[in-house]
Amino acid sequence: MPPTLPLAGLPLFLLLVAGGAKLRRFVLQARSDRLYREAGRARERAWDGMLKSLNVQTLVLAHSGLGIAHIKDRRIQWANPRWAEIFGVTPEQCAGTSTASIHLDLAGFEAFGRSAYATVERDGHYASDVRLRRVDGSPFWGFMVGSLLVPGAPEEGAIWCLEDVSARVEAQQELEGTLRLNQKLIASSPTGILLYRASDGACILANEAAARTLGSGGEDLLGQNFRRIPAWVEAGLLVRAEAALGTGAEQALETTLVLAPGREIGLACMFVPFESRGEQILLLLVTDISARKRSEREREQLMMELEQKNKELETLVHVASHDLRSPLVNIQGFSQRLGRSLDELKLLLQAGGSLEDLNRAAQPLLTDRMPAALEYIRASGVKMDAIINGLLRLSRAGRMVLRSERLDMDRLLETTAAAMAFQLQEAEGALQLEPLPPCKADPVQTAQVFSNLLDNAIKYRRPGEPLQIRVTGRIQHGLVVYCVEDNGIGISLEHRGRIFDIFQRLTPLGPTKGDGLGLTLVRRMVERNGGRIWVESAPGAGSRFLVELPTV
């Protein structure tokens, strides 16, 4: 729009226009020059910058640890040295090659290529670990990142960066393998494995074996605070756990853990403290050794029994030889006497003289000394026979094949008592049979045991006092304990330990009828039936023979 000027100003305006045109030309010229200069400088700066930038890019491309390539239409437009190096070729070999050829027809790469290129074309970006192969065929792991060269223009291709990450991937894979192995080992280990956090005592891992050993499913174990398990205190586990944490050293122990009232297990435990991610962890390894403990106990028991049997056998040989020697002394001694008497008779006969004198001299020999010697010899023979018979009986009791069956002890005792009714009556004794629980043993030997005990009660009764025998029975600790109690002479402490030994005899009333074997046999039979026998007594206070046998 032309400026609206007042007329008065027109001459000035014209002057100004005339003079101004020149001025304007000058001004425009100056400005143009300046602009030109400025443009030149800018161009120089831009050029300079571009050169610098290009330089940087070239240097980066040349020295980068990353392989970088421009791939367009599945063809490598250019690639930096590192790219070529990663694949084992020269950069010149790279240029213009198809991705297929550079990756040496690697089927996997083709598949990767398609999906990777498709991803880049669609999303403009791609990044992933890829299994690749060098030209020599060796495989490696590459981390590939691709971006479109020109955003939104897939036809311009993409810039791809490649990093050889074989070491990382392999380490990772190895780690994953190790982890999987660890998991498998923990899961399938026959040893119970538990992990506890030291800070709050919580169980953070328990494998199946741990759940099996410590019972009641793994769920109960997880989260459980080991410092709050009362059974751990009793079993001495807590002390060891804290010791392991306190010293940092492994702690091992074998103990018995009460899982529930009446349910105990033998445990072999190992506490191993270690640190993981800055936290103190307590590893507990547990093995159920109940079976081993049991067999150890059984072996100990067996050893003890063997030792006892051995001692018994030694005693038996010792006592038997001693007891056999005693009548032998008599046999030999009195045989000598007989010999001497015969010599004397011979001398008398040779001396001749009247029949009366001879009679008088021979009389004491014939009516006293010689018959007495003969009687001693005969009695000694009987005694030796009794001892040998006793030994045979003892041996038979040990060898006899046993039946183990449920015994109605009320009936057994009644039968036994009936067989001894006469002896009892003779001794004016009273037998009281309480109801008896059944047991499991050999019927013949059990009857012999009680017959022997009743017989002893009668034999060792107190003179002048009515004999009273009482038989009772009760179940105790899963075994039946029978008691044969009398009010007889009792047994002093020093004899109590010996009454079950072979050929040991107290002096009963009247002539000694026993062979000193009764209680030895009784003990042998009770023990063979899996039981034991002992006595409680004091002199004058009667005796209580206790027989323990297995329950039905």
Added chain:
Amino acid sequence: MLATHTPSFTILIAEDDDGHAELVVEQLQNAGVSCPFRRFRDGQEVLDLLLPADGEPGWDRESPCLVLLDINMPRVDGLTVLRRLKGDPATRGIPVIMLTTTDDPGEVAACYGLGCNLYITKPVEFEAFAETLHRLGQLLQVLKVVRS
């Protein structure tokens, strides 16, 4: 045969076997021992005489005696008698000779440990037995001489 002296010495024999007791006496007599003998059937009888649980002993402690002890006897055995006699000041001085068929070294040691004066094993060989008793008879004679 050794000379016989006044019967101031009594031999107390504790022996449960009648035959043994008779043979011992016979052989001691054959060996020239003329002392009186007293026979006891078990250890309790000896203790009842020398160390009765109550009352005065049935034996004048001033009159010399010697005890021949068998070990295996009913009621109270020889070892117990030995222990009691040697453990009591009143009877400690009485010579005790163990005469037994047991030759168990442990038992022999136990007897000497308890203070027995002599331990003789009854041999089965009668000649040896007689010889042992003969020597015992001689020993008793010597003891008698020492005492008197």
